[in-house]
Amino acid sequence: MAQPEALLRLEDLHAGYGHVPALRGLDLLVAPGELVCLIGANGAGKTSALRAISGLLPPSRGRIVFADREIQNTAPAEILKAGIAHCPEGRRVFPYLTVEENLSMGAYVRRDRSAITADVEQVCTHFPILAERRRQMAGTLSGGEQQMLAIARALMARPRLILFDEPSLGLAPTIVESTFAIIADIRRRGTTVLMVEQNAYAALRMADRAYVMETGRIVLEGAARDLLADDHVRRAYLGA
Amino acid sequence: MDQLLQHLVNGLVLGGTYALLGIGLTLIFGLMNVVNFAHGEFYTLGAYVAFAGIALAGLNFNLAILAAIVVGAALGWLCEVTLLRPLRNESIDTTMLVMIGVWIAMQNGELLVWGGVAKSIPHPYPTAPLVMGPVAIAPLRIIVLVLAVGLIASSWLLIHQTKLGRAMRATFQDRDTAALMGVSIGRVHAATFAFGSALASAAGALLGPVFLAYPSMGDLASLKAFSVVILGGLGNLTGATVGGLLLGIAEELGAGYISSGYRDAVGFVIIILVLLLRPSGLFARQERIG
Amino acid sequence: MRALGRGLLAAALVTLPLWLADPYYLHVAIMAGIFGVLALSLNLLLGYAGQLSLGHAAFFGIGAYTSALLTLKCLWSFWPALAAAIALAAAAGWLIGRLALKLRGAYFVLVTISFAGVISLVSVNWIELTNGPLGLPGVPAPDLGPWSLRTKPAYYYLVLSGVALSYAVCRRLVRSRIGRAFVALRENEPLAESIGVDVTHYLVLAAVVSAAMAGLGGSLYAHYTRFVSPEVFLFTYTVTMVIMVIAGGKGTLAGPLVGAVLFTVLPEALRAAASWQWQMLAYGLLLVLLVFFLPRGIVPQIVASFSGHPRSAPGSRAPLR
């Protein structure tokens, strides 16, 4: 039962850490060009879902189909080559690599040297703050600058789909706004986005569709606009 | 004063090779979290490869050192792939025990092949020392220091200027995220172990002709490498370089001014004191975040 | 059934000199006994408290030198010298325990190695006291009242008592709240603290008892071989102890003894077939193979294969920290 419009499809995905189950039959779909957000309370399994997609958490059951190819048993490097980049929670820039080195780590799987150099330049024009700090250790950047770098680093892989994990976490409100603006812009330029975000209202305002996760599976899905008005979301977070 | 200068110069020669040993071990320990007790055996291996190359196969000095590097790297790679890779998710003690086994096996293997009698490694340089003011130094020692500095510089280039070096540093700082960038952790580990072993082997090939080659020479070399790593901090290249030079000089001074019998105690004392007073190393900076 | 087996074993051990009168076999039995004490000692720290000491030869050597020096230079008799050997080794254990408290894993190992290295260098260089590399010959044989324990059968019984004493101490400790505290530290240190186990107290205690026992082994060794030299600090001794414990089964009571017997008898049996270097080569390879194929050791393996499921006897790969 192929659904041709899906770029990424998760079917009955199960995964866990040792004895601890994290995903218990997750089903999810992202169409090309969409911005989909995945929301839910802490510990619901959102991060695990992204880690499973990018190959860091091998699923025990279920399928992950990306661009009509099953990738649930594929190594992270191959998944990245296939076109999925993952911008991890907490930014995770390499603190003792320079900004430029961090960017080239983003293009690690690419072989087209001259195109990479061009992309570094392009990213630097796009994020002038990174151009300024090019030779600085990434660990010396502010939180907001590190977030820019993490996003830019993910873009360096020239992905078709970017996974964002809690891009607003620990950032000042003004930085949060500009981060979301950048993500919206990335989508406008044609890259598909799947985003996990605790700031549910902000995420819903910018997304096309959204899924609400609870204990490892989807409990609610729909157009972001509808969910924004739905009291279920509040209940999922606050248990009211 | 004249004596002091002489000690400093001798210490520098010794320290250069200690730095090589230390750089190799600090990468292996820091990046792979493997306490490599066999490190000194790669040093011994290097000395014997140099001996075999020069005395038996008639290679020239530089080629023999190159051969030691190649053999060290190959055996290091083999060691990682066959012994350490299957144990990557085991505790640090498990891999440590395996490396102790490798150490014993390699040392006694060398004993069986070469016998217990120390071998002197021939070299083409004149034995008469060059006298420069108050300092007398054998030409071989100058060559050894130059080559050691060259190797340290190339390690530095490899780590800081190549894609592999970048991947190694990234893996060291954040293994998960490095994997996310598509770095194959297994390949980085194998390369690191091969590289570290090659450096140890090079150190043995360099210092072997200065002293002698004998099967248990690696024991002290391991100890010195650990002292250097502890002085310099895990995974810290600059720390290992400076630590190696410091240890070499400290040993020369200790042997010269205290008692030559306690020369090797310097390394032990450094390990104990640094671990107790500043466990992260004298030149430590927080390399790992999170 | 079990009681019967134990009784038979005890009877066999006690009557051993009667049916194994050849002095060479008794010599092997005595060495196995001395190594049994050492392996029990290391196991307390490694198998139960979870700290790998690679400086155990230092405690062994301290015991040997203390006993030898006191009987040779101060003309003490054996028994007080033995007590002093145990006490001094215990004091060294206390020092290492205190010093290394902040350090775990690899760093603890390095400090213990360095400690043994320093002690060994002192024994070589403090010639006025230790006679340097030449060692101390003529260590007297022990007496028990009017009897001299010079003969092999007599010394066998002395060593057997030493093994029995060490085993009894280990057994009582391990089956008490103290042993449970050791195991708790090995298995999960933060959790152990959260239920009130005082890390300092129990780690130091484990180190002291372990070192004292190694000191006992050292004293027994010195008065048996009648000669002590810096060789007692050789790393080979430590490695042999480690292999005995790992092979026999760390964290079990019987494992170290089984390992000690096996790895004293085996090299002796192989002596004709292979040179010492080949044996050491085999030791190294064996250690690697053990980690890969018998990580829990012989005794837990046997227990598991008899009872059909793994018992609470710990020793899988993971718990060793």
Next chain:
Amino acid sequence: MTLSVSDLAVSFGGVTALDGVSFAVRPGSITSVIGPNGAGKTTAFNAITGYLRPTGGRITYDGAALSGLRPSAIARRGIVRTFQRTSIFPSLSVADNVLTGLHLRSTAGFFDVLAGRRRLTAEESSLAADADGIIAFVGLGHRHDEIASALPYGEQRLVELALALAARPRVLLLDEPGAGMTGVEKTVVSELIRKVREQGVTILLVEHDMRMVMGISDTVIVLNHGRVIAEGTPGEIQAHPDVIRAYLGAQHGPA
């Protein structure tokens, strides 16, 4: 008998994790600490139980300062915690786990043990009985002799709870007892927590599952960015605008 925290501050290398947190845990209550990811909940637990040294503030129990004490000493005063990640003695059986947890209820010292005194035997058998009682209490009687790490995840968390109970807590700090559990298992745990409280143990809870928190708590304390932003009954907290903003973001405003 009140556990109180005043003006608690913790920072790691310049990053502030807790910034002047104050609250008091009423004796005999179930109090929950909630907050979004990174709000500082586990940090607060670690500071209270001695696993990390606060950079400022005071922690007292029953009037006596806890700051500066080691975790084992704090446990001896009756303040016992569990951990966010399952924390058991993996290679021991369930019974041995709990027996080990009874450390503070036994007294035998080194020389008692060596001498093998008679009193020791009596103590050991009473400990074994205590252990059996606790195992039965958490409902693991059927798992008595099984290796703890071989149990299903939910039961491992019960072993962890049994271990903590064995240390005879007067205040029990539970760090995400419901994490990773199914709904049914969470109900079991909630029920157990209530039963523990009925025995007079004060409970302080960090938990993400709001249904569980709101269901069993008397008081809820909300942390955000290392500060207390609200404190009150579950009902009050659910309606509190600051809490809603912390969890869901601002409902209205620029997109």
